[in-house]
Amino acid sequence: MSQSLMPIVFVPHGGGPMPLLGDANHRELTRFMQSLAVDLPRPTAIVVITAHWEEEVVSITYSPAPGMMYDYYGFPPESYEFKYPAPGDQPLAKQIQQLLQDNNIDARLDNQRAYDHGTFVPLMLMYPAADIPVVQLSLLSSLDPAAHIAIGKALAPLREQGVLIVGSGMSFHNMRAFFSNDPSIKGKSEIFDDWLAETLTASNLTPQDREQRLCTWASAAQGRFSHPREEHLLPLHVCWGAASKGSLVAEQNFSSLLFNTAISGYLWR
Secondary structure, eight states: OOTTSOOEEEEEOOSTTGGGTTOGGGHHHHHHHHHHGGGSOOOSEEEEEEEEEEESSEEEEOOSSOOBOOOOOSOOGGGGSOOOOOOOOHHHHHHHHHHHHHTTOOEEEESSOOBOHHHHHHHHHHOTTOOSOEEEEEEETTOOHHHHHHHHHHHGGGGGGTEEEEEEEOSOOOHHHHTOOOTTHHHHHHHHHHHHHHHHHOTTOOHHHHHHHHHTGGGSTTHHHHOSSGGGTHHHHHHHHHGGGSOSOOEEEEEEEETTEEEEEEEEO
16 A cells, blocks of 8 residues: 555544543543544545535535534533634635546535534544644435445545545444443444444455445344444445545454443544
8 A cells, every 4th residue: 555645534423522521431532532643644634524414415614714513412511612723625625526526426515514523522632733624524314325435435535635534423323222221232232343343354355345244234233223323324434435545454443332332443544
């Protein structure tokens, strides 16, 4: 693999603003995000595919100075005062639109959309200086896994420009399970976590095998239990598609428990 390719990361971003509030359940995850950038080359810009933005057409932030969207409720007052003043990048946003359109994927620029917590929570921990331009990308409301892999493949050339692609979601996202006392939930989450780790990291799988597994993730053991709705998993599909210009074998760079469920993060070099 060319050493000039920027890595790609999939980050489990935790529950709302809790990683920023010192929540004890998020301690390991917070430490992971704080340390993640240490081993990465400094990006020229950051593209975040966030689980918290869905549109019928892929949408791309175009404001030169995006605001803040506190898209959560019921948290302490300081949760609504966080600032992440990283600039946008209009030329990069236009380039992303063109890359998508060149691959027959409709895309639009959005000069109103602010940074949601899928973007500002991990970036406040990874790059607290907020001095690297950021472009935020939506999911498709169709939630089609193959379409999100295709989006990632279209974005792959950005790696050659030093752009860091960040998929911000969760490898397990069942809100009812997070707050349940059912003792079987941990084991169920681990079954899907193991399947996902094998899909992304096993050296004996071909790229076609991996893509097929990701496209049919819902039929994996405990797949639909782990994601009753798949919006938090699909940023990972975009990451995997974007890895097509380098190694399609990921590293599981984070593995822990959150609210007694298994969660993981991944890195492609």
